[in-house]
Amino acid sequence: MRITLSDILSGRVRIVYRRPRRASRKMKDTPEVERLRSEAKAYLPGRLRSLAALHGFTVNQVRIKHNVSNWGSCSTKGNINLNLNLMRLPAELQDYVMLHELCHLRYMNHGPEFHALLEALCPNHKALRKELKEYKLI
Numbered sequence: 539m540r541i542t543l544s545d546i547l548s549g550r551v552r553i554v555y556r557r558p559r560r561a562s563r564k565m566k567d568t569p570e571v572e573r574l575r576s577e578a579k580a581y582l583p584g585r586l587r588s589l590a591a592l593h594g595f596t597v598n599q600v601r602i603k604h605n606v607s608n609w610g611s612c613s614t615k616g617n618i619n620l621n622l623n624l625m626r627l628p629a630e631l632q633d634y635v636m637l638h639e640l641c642h643l644r645y646m647n648h649g650p651e652f653h654a655l656l657e658a659l660c661p662n663h664k665a666l667r668k669e670l671k672e673y674k675l676i
């Protein structure tokens with residue numbers, strides 16, 4: 539088909555710019571991240587499910603993520619994402635993050651009921667929260 543300027547001006551033909559696709563959309567893991575990811579996959583989902591069973595929570599899917607914005611997250615569908623950086627933390631802090639996310643299965647906010655539940659499951663959560671701030675996500 540031959541396209542003329544009038545085709546374009548009349549709107550009969552539309553020019554769409556498509557961003558060229560990069561060879562790989564995702565950045566390749568550094569060796570350290572690669573190690574953390576495989577450790578995280580081997581350990582975190584099982585640990586999260588044990589904690590869930592212990593405290594009577596039902597978790598849907600557990601995924602291991604790599605981002606610099608959160609240690610974990612929880613969706614309304616009952617899916618929990620855990621950051622592979624958790625593998626750099628002491629066990630107590632790992633559990634604290636996981637308990638925090640489990641509490642979100644019941645309360646999708648940080649309101650008083652959420653805190654009361656977290657307090658019941660993890661009495662030293664305030665000190666742990668402070669300790670967690672010493673660690674940076676990589």
Ligand SMILES: [Zn+2]
Binds near residue numbers: 638642647648
């Ligand atoms: Zn939260």
